[in-house]
Amino acid sequence: MTAGELKFALEVETVLNTIPQPEYRQLVVEALMVLSLVTEYHVTAWLGDIVSAQDIVHVANNIFLQDQRAQDGDATGCCARDKRELGVAGGLACGGAAYICLHFYDSAPSG
Numbered sequence: 001m002t003a004g005e006l007k008f009a010l011e012v013e014t015v016l017n018t019i020p021q022p023e024y025r026q027l028v029v030e031a032l033m034v035l036s037l038v039t040e041y042h043v044t045a046w047l048g049d050i051v052s053a054q055d056i057v058h059v060a061n062n063i064f065l066q067d068q069r070a071q072d073g074d075a076t077g078c079c080a081r082d083k084r085e086l087g088v089a090g091g092l093a094c095g096g097a098a099y100i101c102l103h104f105y106d107s108a109p110s111g
Contacts, residue, residue, distance in 0.1 A: 021097035023105050024057070031056040057100065064104045075103040 002008060012032075019025040031053040038044060068075035078094035079101035094102035 019098075024098040024100060027057045027060075027100065027105070028053045031060075061100045061104050064107065065101060068101075068103070073103070075101050078102070 016025055016029065019028060034056075035047070035051060035053065038047070065075055065080045067073070068080040073080070075094075079092055079096065081093070092099060092101065096102040096105060
C-alpha cells in the first residue's frame with residue numbers, strides 16, 4: 001500500500017477518526033504533515049522503524065510547557081506549574097484535551 005492509493009487514504013482517515021477530541025486530532029494531522037515534509041525534503045536519512053505522531057504532539061507540548069516556565073507564560077497558571085501544585089488527581093487544571101495544555105492548542109504556530 002502506497003501513499004497515492006485510495007486505500008491508504010481511507011486507512012489514515014480511519015485511524016484519525018479513532019481520536020475523539022477534534023483539537024487533538026488536528027494536532028496529530030499537523031504532526032503527520034511535518035513528517036511528510038521531513039521525508040519529502042530528505043531532512044534526515046532515517047526516522048526509525050515506528051514514528052508516533054501522538055508522541056510528537058506530546059513532546060511538542062512538553063517543550064511548550066518548558067518555554068512557558070522559562071518565560072512565565074500563561075500556562076504557568078495551569079499545566080506549567082510544579083507537579084506538586086497540581087493536586088492529588090494530577091490532571092490538567094486548564095481542561096485541555098488528551099493531556100495537552102489548552103494554551104498549547106491556542107498558541108499560534110511560529111518558526
